[in-house]
Amino acid sequence: MTIAQTSPAAVPFAELDALTIGTVAVPGDRAYDALTSPWNVAVPVRPAAVLAAHDAQDVVEAVQFAARHGIRVTPQATGHGPMADLTTELLVTTKELDEVVVHSEEGWARAGAGVKWLAVVEAAAPHGLAPLSGSITDVGIVGYTTGGGLGPMARTYGLAIDQVRAIEVVTGDGVLRRVTPTEHPELFFALRGAKGMLGIVTAIEFDLVRQPRFYGGSLWFDGADAPAVIDAWRAWSAELPEEGTTSFALFQLPAMDGVPPMLAGRLTLSVRYVWTGSAEDGERRFAAMRAAAPVILDDVADKPYTAIDSVHTDPLDPTPAYEAGQVLTDFPAEAAAALLALTGPGVASPQILVEVRQLGGAFARPGEHPAAFASRAAAYSLLVVGISEIPGVEDHAAAILDAMAPWVGGNRLPNFTFTPEEYVDAYDEVTLARLRRALRTYDPEGVMTIGGVLS
Known part of the structure; x- marks a missing residue:
């Protein structure tokens, strides 16, 4: 299951340029850096060549070209999950595949592989509909969904893969296929959870949910109150019905545009909350967290779904990030103490974000059609994000994961997997x-x- 390797330097990429409508660039070309640069600018994505596909046929030509010349292909849409080790030969970027169609009466949407969630959120909102988008709508739909799709309404509606109707993909054999539960069912299983292992997705179709509004946002506390707030969050979230999805994050945000002054230059803790039921019930359910400690910023309110980014407050701008993560079987008081010992008040932590998400609810239940997602038994997810340029950030992240080892268990979330070795x-x-x-x-x-990591 391996191709005969050819040195990328000997590959005639001019041939690919002649076969495709989109732009082909190699190092030194004016378009190269713009086409290859990922969102995480700390990851050096330097393929031997990149194709910015104009349409699905361009992708077909690229995969067939790669097979003829003994090189491997890696897809990239918005560049939010790059791995340098996997992008050394031919990179196919699908940013230009920007089709968006919302079928409001039937309640589903179709999106090209280059589309970010914001476009679908805005197109669906006038009809009272919403997609199961990510924690920020600047993320691309395809990479997020093929990795499972854990979003801010996951406990109510499950994963994005559970809503997929059809996927159009150019598989590694160079064939464009339309994949559904009944057409190529094994491929339908594999594409929903295995990210880009089987091919390059060109379009995806998925059901929407009727969710014109939600009650939620982020509630911020001083870092000194983190032990009390996390203790309250643990007890409160344990009783939270499936209408509620929540997480907390320890932040160390710099003073910069977009960061409220009361949050900058200090340790803070944000409790994130989405309630999909009535605003009155959501407010009543959240009262215990508002009472946990003095609040420094309260952004939890009744909102249109177009304001969903206010929940996680993820950054929009490209960032040189170092990321690490795991899934947890439990998050008892001992786990909270171990986490705070390395990231809490009075600790010199180099991490800008340390997040714990509660899972369960609809997340834990398999969808109507089986999928290559093996993490449903996880109770919590842990994500650590630091600035890669800060000395010691990787060692400190490793120390956090080591400290949490007694509660680590189960299979990683594909979208929170950051090295090829972790994929298995x-x-x-x-x-x-x-x-x-x-x-x-x-x-x-x-x-x-990417498929090669399983061989």
């Missing part, structure tokens, strides 16, 4: 076996770089 840990043995069979069927020559 995202799947159980049954899922791995199905993925390997699908790779043998749909990418027999091993053209897709």
